[in-house]
Amino acid sequence: xxxxxxxxxxxxxxxxxxxxxxxxxxxxxxxxxxxxxxxxxxxxxxxxxxxxxxxxxxxxxxxxxxxxxxxxxxxxxxxxxxxxxxxxxxxxxxxxxxxxxxxxxxxxxxx
Amino acid sequence: xxxxxxxxxxxxxxxxxxxxxxxxxxxxxxxxxxxxxxxxxxxxxxxxxxxxxxxxxxxxxxxxxxxxxxxxxxxxxxxxxxxxxxxxxxxxxxxxxxxxxxxxxxxxxxxxxx
Numbered sequence: 001x002x003x004x005x006x007x008x009x010x011x012x013x014x015x016x017x018x019x020x021x022x023x024x025x026x027x028x029x030x031x032x033x034x035x036x037x038x039x040x041x042x043x044x045x046x047x048x049x050x051x052x053x054x055x056x057x058x059x060x061x062x063x064x065x066x067x068x069x070x071x072x073x074x075x076x077x078x079x080x081x082x083x084x085x086x087x088x089x090x091x092x093x094x095x096x097x098x099x100x101x102x103x104x105x106x107x108x109x110x111x
Numbered sequence: 112x113x114x115x116x117x118x119x120x121x122x123x124x125x126x127x128x129x130x131x132x133x134x135x136x137x138x139x140x141x142x143x144x145x146x147x148x149x150x151x152x153x154x155x156x157x158x159x160x161x162x163x164x165x166x167x168x169x170x171x172x173x174x175x176x177x178x179x180x181x182x183x184x185x186x187x188x189x190x191x192x193x194x195x196x197x198x199x200x201x202x203x204x205x206x207x208x209x210x211x212x213x214x215x216x217x218x219x220x221x222x223x224x225x
Contacts, residue, residue, distance in 0.1 A: 003195065055210070104153050
């Protein structure tokens with residue numbers, strides 16, 4: 001039944017060590033989003049893919065990158081995680097400009 | 112830019128009490144408005160939505176009315192349950208690129224006690 005799947009649910013990395021978070025979907029939606037949610041704060045959009053077209057938010061740090069090899073999968077790469085990147089990372093999907101469906105999130109800890 | 116302002120929490124209520132969580136927004140154009148709920152350790156779930164002025168969204172006993180004149184979308188429930196304990200996010204949606212962008216408020220934590 002899972003529609004938006006995020007792996008792993010909990011990820012621990014070391015300061016400066018690259019890390020990749022994974023998102024997959026069974027909904028066949030053409031848009032996939034990545035949000036960052038820090039503790040007790042609102043989710044903040046980092047970027048989204050419309051099919052293969054990448055749309056970056058103006059204030060997303062260069063340290064964050066994304067790949068979408070096919071419709072079902074989207075990855076968030078953090079090239080050199082800092083302590084300030086510890087957060088919950090939420091993936092969402094939508095059919096074009098309609099409702100977004102969220103995954104359970106991956107909680108990233110940076111040591 | 113667009114923004115959403117929610118009342119700060121936590122809000123603590125007794126079971127069967129009436130709930131109001133205030134939400135106001137600032138946006139150009141005609142955004143759609145949403146309430147999402149987040150249970151501990153989980154992602155966001157859509158609770159209800161309204162796409163134009165005077166629309167009322169409702170689900171699971173929760174209601175909210177899109178008031179353009181007051182730029183508000185307050186969440187209400189007549190009788191809360193312990194299972195309603197969660198964080199509630201108000202959000203507005205605007206089209207961007209080929210998708211859409213949600214701008215969230217900071218969230219309001221609700222605690223319901225027996």
